[in-house]
Amino acid sequence: MSGGQKYDLVIQNGSYVYGSRTFHIHLCIKDGKIMDIINAKMPVPRTEEIYDASRKEIMPGLIDPHVHFNLRVGENTSVDDFKTGSIAAAYGGITTFFDFTDVINGGEHQLEEFVQRRKREAQESVVNAQLHLAVAEPDITPSELVHQAIKHKLRSIKVFTTYSSSGRMTNDGYLYELLRATRGTKITVMVHAENDDIIEFNKRRYIEEENLSLNKLLMINTDFTEKEAVLRVCQMAVDAKSTVYIAHVSSGKTVKRVNECFGPYLGKNIFLETAPHYLYLNDTFLKGDDAHLYTCLPPLREERDRMLLREQLLNGLVNTIGTDHCPFTREMKEEHKDNLLEIPYGLPGVELSFSLLYNLMMLEQSSLTIEDLYSLFSTTPAKVFGYYPMKGTLFPGSDADITIYDPEHYWKVGPDTLHMNTDYTPYDGMMLRGRVDATICGGQFVLRNKELVERYVQSVEQPEKNLEEETGETNA
Numbered sequence: 001m002s003g004g005q006k007y008d009l010v011i012q013n014g015s016y017v018y019g020s021r022t023f024h025i026h027l028c029i030k031d032g033k034i035m036d037i038i039n040a041k042m043p044v045p046r047t048e049e050i051y052d053a054s055r056k057e058i059m060p061g062l063i064d065p066h067v068h069f070n071l072r073v074g075e076n077t078s079v080d081d082f083k084t085g086s087i088a089a090a091y092g093g094i095t096t097f098f099d100f101t102d103v104i105n106g107g108e109h110q111l112e113e114f115v116q117r118r119k120r121e122a123q124e125s126v127v128n129a130q131l132h133l134a135v136a137e138p139d140i141t142p143s144e145l146v147h148q149a150i151k152h153k154l155r156s157i158k159v160f161t162t163y164s165s166s167g168r169m170t171n172d173g174y175l176y177e178l179l180r181a182t183r184g185t186k187i188t189v190m191v192h193a194e195n196d197d198i199i200e201f202n203k204r205r206y207i208e209e210e211n212l213s214l215n216k217l218l219m220i221n222t223d224f225t226e227k228e229a230v231l232r233v234c235q236m237a238v239d240a241k242s243t244v245y246i247a248h249v250s251s252g253k254t255v256k257r258v259n260e261c262f263g264p265y266l267g268k269n270i271f272l273e274t275a276p277h278y279l280y281l282n283d284t285f286l287k288g289d290d291a292h293l294y295t296c297l298p299p300l301r302e303e304r305d306r307m308l309l310r311e312q313l314l315n316g317l318v319n320t321i322g323t324d325h326c327p328f329t330r331e332m333k334e335e336h337k338d339n340l341l342e343i344p345y346g347l348p349g350v351e352l353s354f355s356l357l358y359n360l361m362m363l364e365q366s367s368l369t370i371e372d373l374y375s376l377f378s379t380t381p382a383k384v385f386g387y388y389p390m391k392g393t394l395f396p397g398s399d400a401d402i403t404i405y406d407p408e409h410y411w412k413v414g415p416d417t418l419h420m421n422t423d424y425t426p427y428d429g430m431m432l433r434g435r436v437d438a439t440i441c442g443g444q445f446v447l448r449n450k451e452l453v454e455r456y457v458q459s460v461e462q463p464e465k466n467l468e469e470e471t472g473e474t475n476a
Helices: 082-091 108-122 142-151 172-182 196-208 214-220 223-240 252-265 276-280 303-314 330-334 353-362 370-384
Strands: 009-018 021-030 033-039 050-052 057-060 062-064 094-100 128-134 156-160 188-192 244-246 270-274 402-412 431-441 444-448
Touching: 009 370, 009 402, 057 370, 062 370, 082 094, 082 431, 082 444, 094 108, 094 402, 094 431, 108 128, 108 142, 128 142, 142 156, 142 172, 156 172, 172 188, 172 223, 196 214, 196 223, 223 244, 223 252, 223 270, 252 270, 252 303, 276 303, 276 353, 353 370, 353 402, 353 431
Parallel strands: 009 050, 009 057, 062 094, 094 128, 128 156, 156 188, 188 244, 244 270
Antiparallel strands: 009 021, 021 033, 057 402, 402 431, 431 444
């Protein structure tokens, strides 16, 4: 660095994979930005602080495009708020996450109220917080809705093709016009895609039989209800010449069919997200005494479908990993364990997502590479939602959002080894290789040497961060 100036922080001697090669580097940071990348054979330059990353992986800060903190669903609220959820995210190496506004059905006044309320809640976060604008059928035209999203510095609009019974569904007409309205803008439409008519028809059958046990989920929210809706939405996006992001794809059959029908568009203007629980868990968990602890929508699929989803991931046909983190306690789940209409749906996962996929990469004959993980967890979501190259890469000039991973740390998963605000994990007892060693946002440590930095431990009652005026972020 010229003029005798010093860096604020140098991360020394870390491993960084680029192309087919592994480089050992010093990563140099100043004023919250990555300034230089230096070969580790060179002396460490002048700096205020050095962090030793020897034998550890340096990667672009991880992005979780899909979490639900402090989500109000009926009488229940997900038990991680923006403070506890973001702390768990930091332990998982997440430097940026995307949550949602409440679902908007009214006009601009309601939109303003819902956006500002969630931004205030997001100020509690210890890492970067972003919002998707969630709508059903608002009293706002699609073109005006896009204008409002841009006005509030949001990059995406979330809709549902199901949940008509709770007033959250968007009809196909509004969705198609919304896709047309986003063409040529920086707004991406995110869709929870399932066929509502078939789901409601299937549901009525079991209501009439008074058989609402949880193992009926697979007969109600079938793999076909997902596949049909995803294909329909993809066709709309292709016709509208716009970008669509399909949330939490649960079925390998869905991914396979999307590739068959829309292969040239996949990863260009059609993006598929899946979640770790669909890659690791199957429907047998919905048949035991603890079935209520594994309820999510879409539901866990049969083993052949799970393995097919893994195969599609390894073939590069899944674009991102979002956790759909929506945690409830055992007690909250158990209260409605015999009634699929009342149970709160969702699984915790924000802290474990990268470690789970890293271990999937390490499995024998896996074709996943560490660069694939960079893409799934950082580069692609940054591009889809308009933050690349400020995020999603380690280029000089990018934000100093960095995850450092210790691949030689072996540990056993359990509620006592995690930091989420729930009292169970679907992965209890699993042995994992590797753990996040440090999480850095804007050049500042949030997690250091696998421990939360003290200023965040002490700031629970008095959060010091404000939403950034330009991007709508909460910065650590």
